[in-house]
Amino acid sequence: MQVTKTNAMRMLDAKKISYEVISYDNEDGLIHGTAVAEKIGRAPEGVFKTLVAHSGPNLYVFVIPVASELDLKKAAKVAGEKKIEMLPVKDLLKWTGYIRGGCSPVGMKKLYPTFIDNSAERLALMAVSAGKIGLQMELEPAILADIVRAKFTELVKELN
Numbered sequence: 001m002q003v004t005k006t007n008a009m010r011m012l013d014a015k016k017i018s019y020e021v022i023s024y025d026n027e028d029g030l031i032h033g034t035a036v037a038e039k040i041g042r043a044p045e046g047v048f049k050t051l052v053a054h055s056g057p058n059l060y061v062f063v064i065p066v067a068s069e070l071d072l073k074k075a076a077k078v079a080g081e082k083k084i085e086m087l088p089v090k091d092l093l094k095w096t097g098y099i100r101g102g103c104s105p106v107g108m109k110k111l112y113p114t115f116i117d118n119s120a121e122r123l124a125l126m127a128v129s130a131g132k133i134g135l136q137m138e139l140e141p142a143i144l145a146d147i148v149r150a151k152f153t154e155l156v157k158e159l160n
Contacts (some may be wrong), residue, residue: 006131007097007107012139015147019139022127026134031101033066040127040136047127047136048120050103052096052112055081059095061114061148063105063128068117068156078115078153104131105148114150116141121152 005013012019024039037047044067051062051070060079062070076084089100096108105114105128120126120141128144130137145152 004132006104006135008104008129008131008137009107011107011147012137017139017143017147019137021130022136022138023134024136026101031133036136037066037127042127042138045119046123046125048117050098050105050129052087052092052103053079053084054087055079055084059087059110059112060084061105061108061112061150062155063114063116063120063144063150064155065117065119070155071157074153074155075115078151078155079113098129098131099133102129102131102133102135104129104137105144105150106137107131111148114148115155116145116150116152117155118152119156120144 022040033049034044037044045065047066048063049066053060062075064070072084093099123141125138126141127136127138
């Protein structure tokens with residue numbers, strides 16, 4: 001099956017970065033992270049979702065494991081903001097060029113300050129959206145961090 005290249009994949013290709021594209025069936029409408037992890041045969045700890053938050057006009061990108069929840073207090077602290085909130089889904093395309101379920105940390109309209117949950121540092125490979133619903137790409141966490149100039153930090157809510 002021929003896969004149409006997304007902005008994220010074109011950006012990686014231009015930098016001659018090795019990655020694997022993994023496609024999955026999304027016709028059932030199940031595009032939430034843990035369903036995607038199951039569909040691509042990966043543990044949820046190795047599949048990451050891309051979340052966009054803002055503080056006023058400043059946007060920030062957070063990449064966390066699909067089964068986790070972003071801790072907004074930790075996110076605000078690492079972003080250097082007093083308070084941070086999730087960008088409304090209706091604004092996602094306008095600011096990133098991506099839609100919910102197909103938002104990749106690579107190839108957004110602009111390079112926003114990006115933070116990756118430090119659990120990724122322990123992985124050989126991590127999967128993130130390739131920029132389109134139905135496509136994931138797997139690559140080394142350090143390479144992803146380098147491309148988007150991300151910092152590894154603690155981002156998720158602790159399980160009680």
